[in-house]
Amino acid sequence: MRLLETMGGWLAFLERGPVVLQLLLVLGLPMLMVLIQPALARRVWRRLKPRALALAAQALAMVLLVVLGQPYGLVGLGLAALAAWMALDGLHDVLLARGVPAPQVHELDTRLLKPLVLLLVGLGLVGQLDNLQDLALISLRDLLGVPVNLGQLASSALILYLLSMGSGPPATWLAWVLQRGLGFTDGSRRAVALMIRYAVVGVGILWALDHIGFNRTAILTVAGGLSVGLGFGIKEVFSNFVSGIWLLFEGSVRPGEVLFIDGDPCEVRSLGLRAATLWRDRDNAELVIPNQTFFTATTTSFTRTDRMRRCQVQVGVAYRHDPREVVALLEGVAQGVERVLATPAPRATVLSFGEVSITYGLAFWVANPMTGGGVGSELRTAIWECFREHGIEIPLPPLGDPGP
Amino acid sequence: MVIPRWSVLRPPPRKAAAALMALALALSGCGGTNPDPGRLRGRVVLLVGLTQDDSFNAATRDVLTAHLDEVDRSFRAIHPGVSLQVQVFPEEEVVQEVRRRHRSGLGPDLLYVNGSTARQLFQAGLTRPVPLAPAVIEPLHPDAVRLMRLPDRRLVGAPVLLMPQLACFNKARLPTSPATLAELLALSDRGLRVGLPIDPVALSWINGPLGVMDSLVELARGQPLTPERHERIRSLVAWLHNADFRQQVSFFSSAAQLIDGLGRGQLDWISCRSSNLPLLAQRLGPRLGVAPLPSGPEGPASPLMPPRVLAFGTDSSADQRRAAEAIARFNLNPQMQSSFTLGTLHMVPANRLVPFTSDGSPLRDALVASYRMAAGGNALAQIVRTNDPVEVQARAVFNRLFYGDLDVNGATDALIQALQRGHTQ
Numbered sequence: 127m128r129l130l131e132t133m134g135g136w137l138a139f140l141e142r143g144p145v146v147l148q149l150l151l152v153l154g155l156p157m158l159m160v161l162i163q164p165a166l167a168r169r170v171w172r173r174l175k176p177r178a179l180a181l182a183a184q185a186l187a188m189v190l191l192v193v194l195g196q197p198y199g200l201v202g203l204g205l206a207a208l209a210a211w212m213a214l215d216g217l218h219d220v221l222l223a224r225g226v227p228a229p230q231v232h233e234l235d236t237r238l239l240k241p242l243v244l245l246l247v248g249l250g251l252v253g254q255l256d257n258l259q260d261l262a263l264i265s266l267r268d269l270l271g272v273p274v275n276l277g278q279l280a281s282s283a284l285i286l287y288l289l290s291m292g293s294g295p296p297a298t299w300l301a302w303v304l305q306r307g308l309g310f311t312d313g314s315r316r317a318v319a320l321m322i323r324y325a326v327v328g329v330g331i332l333w334a335l336d337h338i339g340f341n342r343t344a345i346l347t348v349a350g351g352l353s354v355g356l357g358f359g360i361k362e363v364f365s366n367f368v369s370g371i372w373l374l375f376e377g378s379v380r381p382g383e384v385l386f387i388d389g390d391p392c393e394v395r396s397l398g399l400r401a402a403t404l405w406r407d408r409d410n411a412e413l414v415i416p417n418q419t420f421f422t423a424t425t426t427s428f429t430r431t432d433r434m435r436r437c438q439v440q441v442g443v444a445y446r447h448d449p450r451e452v453v454a455l456l457e458g459v460a461q462g463v464e465r466v467l468a469t470p471a472p473r474a475t476v477l478s479f480g481e482v483s484i485t486y487g488l489a490f491w492v493a494n495p496m497t498g499g500g501v502g503s504e505l506r507t508a509i510w511e512c513f514r515e516h517g518i519e520i521p522l523p524p525l526g527d528p529g530p
Numbered sequence: 531m532v533i534p535r536w537s538v539l540r541p542p543p544r545k546a547a548a549a550l551m552a553l554a555l556a557l558s559g560c561g562g563t564n565p566d567p568g569r570l571r572g573r574v575v576l577l578v579g580l581t582q583d584d585s586f587n588a589a590t591r592d593v594l595t596a597h598l599d600e601v602d603r604s605f606r607a608i609h610p611g612v613s614l615q616v617q618v619f620p621e622e623e624v625v626q627e628v629r630r631r632h633r634s635g636l637g638p639d640l641l642y643v644n645g646s647t648a649r650q651l652f653q654a655g656l657t658r659p660v661p662l663a664p665a666v667i668e669p670l671h672p673d674a675v676r677l678m679r680l681p682d683r684r685l686v687g688a689p690v691l692l693m694p695q696l697a698c699f700n701k702a703r704l705p706t707s708p709a710t711l712a713e714l715l716a717l718s719d720r721g722l723r724v725g726l727p728i729d730p731v732a733l734s735w736i737n738g739p740l741g742v743m744d745s746l747v748e749l750a751r752g753q754p755l756t757p758e759r760h761e762r763i764r765s766l767v768a769w770l771h772n773a774d775f776r777q778q779v780s781f782f783s784s785a786a787q788l789i790d791g792l793g794r795g796q797l798d799w800i801s802c803r804s805s806n807l808p809l810l811a812q813r814l815g816p817r818l819g820v821a822p823l824p825s826g827p828e829g830p831a832s833p834l835m836p837p838r839v840l841a842f843g844t845d846s847s848a849d850q851r852r853a854a855e856a857i858a859r860f861n862l863n864p865q866m867q868s869s870f871t872l873g874t875l876h877m878v879p880a881n882r883l884v885p886f887t888s889d890g891s892p893l894r895d896a897l898v899a900s901y902r903m904a905a906g907g908n909a910l911a912q913i914v915r916t917n918d919p920v921e922v923q924a925r926a927v928f929n930r931l932f933y934g935d936l937d938v939n940g941a942t943d944a945l946i947q948a949l950q951r952g953h954t955q
Contacts, residue, residue: 136615137573138572138575138850139575140617141572141573141847141849141850142635142846142850143847144845145635145636148634190762196635197632197635197845198633198634198635199630199631199633199635199636200635257627259617260591260620263591292613292710
């Protein structure tokens with residue numbers, strides 16, 4: 127209630143002409159620049175960007191206000207916000223140019239840096255309208271018998287948000303260091319990074335509870351309430367969370383693993399609190415699969431003990447050719463395809479005698495399980511070229527009797 | 531996988547621009563104009579400086595808010611169109627915070643601060659002279675008004691409440707406060723831990739008991755040095771040197787250290803201001819004893835009685851200015867001053883028309899006695915103020931005396947030079 131009254135009281139400043147003038151400049155100038163930029167770009171300079179124009183206009187407005195001895199602080203704040211926003215866009219482009227993966231840059235940009243800039247600008251504005259230290263003392267409703275004030279709640283929420291969003295890069299780095307020291311696999315490194323994040327966020331939650339002043343009885347009460355909730359509404363959520371942690375330790379569904387889902391190899395992109403995200407190469411689709419699915423159903427993995435995948439190509443050859451010659455040719459062709467592993471060696475076998483041809487199978491190994499389809503295609507092309515060169519016939523099925 | 535940039539996802543910029551332009555124009559209309567200029571209206575931003583460093587907590591805030599809510603309610607009974615928006619800052623941050631807000635045109639309309647802070651604000655161009663009629667100022671305590679008056683007769687703040695200096699002590703260690711300086715030193719010889727300020731202005735309450743006030747004031751006003759004046763000033767320096775020589779008497783550079791020392795039980799007796807009483811009462815509870823400061827062979831103590839004042843901001847709209855002035859007048863009238871005194875219990879009303887007499891409680895007795903002593907006037911405080919060049923030099927002299935860098939004669943000469951130099955500056 128007091129918070130709402132206080133915020134309503136800030137409108138009192140709108141009675142002041144210089145304040146309104148600054149707000150008009152902060153809000154109006156960038157918008158005006160967006161509106162007139164196309165015309166300016168046509169007539170003056172094609173590469174003129176609306177934001178750069180708005181920045182220049184605000185800087186000019188601020189200088190004018192300073193020279194005229196008028197209040198300028200809000201325009202300065204708007205200018206700083208706009209400049210920070212443009213700097214973040216620049217940083218976004220620089221990171222992409224340096225080869226940082228786009229999803230990571232996007233996550234850093236939208237989940238950490240831009241919210242942080244918005245928060246700082248917001249605090250800067252509120253800090254001018256009121257005393258932040260005083261606002262922090264505003265008492266909110268009691269939570270489980272513990273009086274909570276705005277400052278405690280806001281700082282706890284902020285720390286938790288920063289920990290959950292900002293702990294990614296440090297956790298990845300620490301996991302990388304551990305990988306160098308202990309020599310575990312890339313999948314394990316990703317799992318360790320995720321576990322470090324969970325641990326950091328967990329410590330953050332405990333800190334937040336302590337910061338707010340919850341006592342043990344209150345936490346036990348919450349735990350009791352949660353246990354009832356687990357039995358009803360949030361059973362699935364909790365089940366998925368526990369499954370996710372278990373899978374991480376087990377190592378079967380870790381980021382980077384390749385699993386067979388509905389007949390297609392899919393790469394695990396992330397293992398979240400509720401679900402795993404997998405990427406399917408065939409159609410660039412992302413599959414979001416609840417963690418407990420992997421926990422309760424059979425999972426086919428190509429990366430459990432090693433990353434090699436064994437694939438097979440079948441081909442029919444006319445009866446008049448010697449099978450030993452065909453087998454030798456097929457194995458030779460496979461050895462000539464770059465992405466087919468030399469060891470284990472490709473192996474051709476006679477699979478069956480059909481109506482018009484003998485069916486041969488050519489088994490081969492690839493290093494990356496996601497590339498099985500592509501290498502198979504390369505191999506079929508090479509077989510066709512080799513058979514044409516050696517006069518080996520791939521017979522067509524007989525046409526049906528056209529009838530009288 | 532391609533991640534879309536935010537700029538691809540945002541709404542069409544032209545439409546957003548037009549919407550925000552409309553919002554900006556709407557904001558410009560929020561203030562509006564007063565259809566009835568004779569009727570007060572608007573929200574007045576009142577900035578309150580909290581006087582203790584460590585008192586910025588929810589409890590202090592709630593007490594203050596309750597008191598100000600009462601003022602707000604009473605005022606709205608007469609002027610329903612006006613309300614108060616209260617901002618609270620530690621006193622030592624007030625000047626920088628007002629300066630920061632003033633740069634944005636967001637400075638307060640009204641400030642309730644210490645007299646010294648009001649002077650700093652005015653000197654920094656952050657407040658305007660008190661716009662109240664002489665009839666409103668005339669009943670206020672003349673010493674407090676004089677403290678707030680500039681050489682050109684303008685006032686930098688209107689005194690609302692006064693905070694006389696007192697003796698604060700721990701009743702668990704000392705049942706009653708010593709009545710004289712000699713008793714104070716004698717008790718310290720028997721183990722009473724005494725704390726005194728180094729600040730020459732805060733320490734000037736001993737000038738009365740030692741009979742040195744007139745000599746200091748005359749020198750500070752440019753009067754010549756006579757053997758008698760020299761001897762008087764030497765007696766002050768000698769008393770300080772003698773006190774410092776005692777094991778249990780300590781001098782502290784800030785009032786906060788004194789308050790903290792008594793609150794933590796590290797000191798037993800200190801000179802304090804009435805504004806410190808809520809915090810000390812919070813720390814010591816019923817063990818807190820309050821008494822007038824001790825007298826001496828030459829007369830009673832000469833305590834300071836610094837005022838809490840209302841100052842007027844420079845960023846207000848016309849409506850806010852009128853409302854702020856009305857609130858100030860309202861708070862200075864005898865009825866409100868009387869309820870202030872009842873409400874705060876540790877302050878003295880600045881309006882002399884309000885009877886301020888004893889009600890039988892030890893606290894009120896001590897306040898009334900200190901008020902009467904202070905009403906006699908601390909003439910030095912009218913000339914030398916905290917952080918003035920003279921005060922800074924005098925403080926340096928005292929520091930050198932306490933650290934043994936100057937003997938009594940050397941310190942006396944240095945203090946005289948500081949006073950004389952202050953007059954010529």
